[in-house]
Amino acid sequence: MLDNKNIIITGAGSGIGRATSLLASQYGANLVCVDLSDAVQETVAEVVKQGGKAIALQADVSKEADAAAYVQACVDEYGRLDGIYANAGVVGGGKPMLELTVEDWQRTLGINTIGVFLAVKQTVPIFTAQGSGAIVCTASVAGLRANAGGVDYSASKAGVISIAQTVAYQLYGTGVRINAICPGLIETGMTKPAFDRAKERGTEERIGQINPARRHGQPAEIGEMACFLLSDRASYVNGQAIPVDGGLSASHPWVFPKQ
Numbered sequence: 170m171l172d173n174k175n176i177i178i179t180g181a182g183s184g185i186g187r188a189t190s191l192l193a194s195q196y197g198a199n200l201v202c203v204d205l206s207d208a209v210q211e212t213v214a215e216v217v218k219q220g221g222k223a224i225a226l227q228a229d230v231s232k233e234a235d236a237a238a239y240v241q242a243c244v245d246e247y248g249r250l251d252g253i254y255a256n257a258g259v260v261g262g263g264k265p266m267l268e269l270t271v272e273d274w275q276r277t278l279g280i281n282t283i284g285v286f287l288a289v290k291q292t293v294p295i296f297t298a299q300g301s302g303a304i305v306c307t308a309s310v311a312g313l314r315a316n317a318g319g320v321d322y323s324a325s326k327a328g329v330i331s332i333a334q335t336v337a338y339q340l341y342g343t344g345v346r347i348n349a350i351c352p353g354l355i356e357t358g359m360t361k362p363a364f365d366r367a368k369e370r371g372t373e374e375r376i377g378q379i380n381p382a383r384r385h386g387q388p389a390e391i392g393e394m395a396c397f398l399l400s401d402r403a404s405y406v407n408g409q410a411i412p413v414d415g416g417l418s419a420s421h422p423w424v425f426p427k428q
């Protein structure tokens with residue numbers, strides 16, 4: 170599906186980014202794996218161990234010079250760039266609304282939203298010049314409706330959805346596509362504290378029960394969608410925010426049935 174595609178994946182040191190790196194490599198892609206954390210080295214080691222090609226780059230997606238550097242690294246290593254999965258993100262201030270500071274907001278928006286914009290800004294000149302390219306971003310069901318995160322996190326993800334919609338039209342007629350994925354609850358580094366708390370309370374079997382799939386998701390279930398959207402098989406999918414959430418966002422509010 171991704172044979173000979175050169176792809177950048179951010180947030181590749183953990184969770185969804187790591188799982189997507191392993192899958193994209195299995196589908197034939199050559200990778201630049203980007204993360205703030207040196208855990209990205211482990212991801213690259215796993216990709217190489219399974220026979221794939223990847224290089225690691227420690228970078229902060231919220232910094233423009235770092236975004237320029239990961240794009241340059243891909244061009245230097247592989248001679249071409251075909252796609253980017255702008256996936257790095259943080260959970261946000263994680264505080265009650267009225268305790269959130271301007272600094273909390275700036276950090277959340279800087280990584281989750283501006284980080285995605287910088288991925289767009291640094292890759293689009295290359296993509297438009299070659300007449301092709303696929304941009305995939307990780308938004309969240311929190312960007313669609315309430316009750317899936319704090320206000321800074323949710324607004325940052327609504328911003329990602331808006332970037333996908335707006336940029337798709339800014340790229341009118343260029344052959345470049347952009348889409349966002351809206352994951353539901355996925356077991357990753359980001360959600361580990363919630364899973365750990367539930368395990369301590371003995372309530373882990375209740376996690377994810379409010380969606381019709383009656384479970385939480387695994388990182389690779391998001392990775393499959395990311396690989397599809399990065400590939401030419403998704404050639405007519407553009408400007409969309411696609412939930413991958415077990416059906417969670419399909420419903421109006423409802424009463425959970427007594428078990």
Ligand SMILES: NC(=O)c1ccc[n+]([C@@H]2O[C@H](COP(=O)([O-])OP(=O)(O)OC[C@H]3O[C@@H](n4cnc5c(N)ncnc54)[C@H](O)[C@@H]3O)[C@@H](O)[C@H]2O)c1
Nearest residue numbers: 180182183184185205229230257258309354355357358359
């Ligand atoms: N886990 C979920 O339930 C869930 C749900 C919806 C959306 N998401 C989104 O999925 C994406 C991936 O998160 P995850 O769940 O795999 O979490 P995770 O914490 O396991 O992985 C996120 C990775 O992003 C990296 N990162 C954070 N800030 C960075 C920065 N400034 N520059 C570069 N890398 C940075 C972290 O080091 C980490 O390796 C995020 O955008 C998150 O908001 C997650």
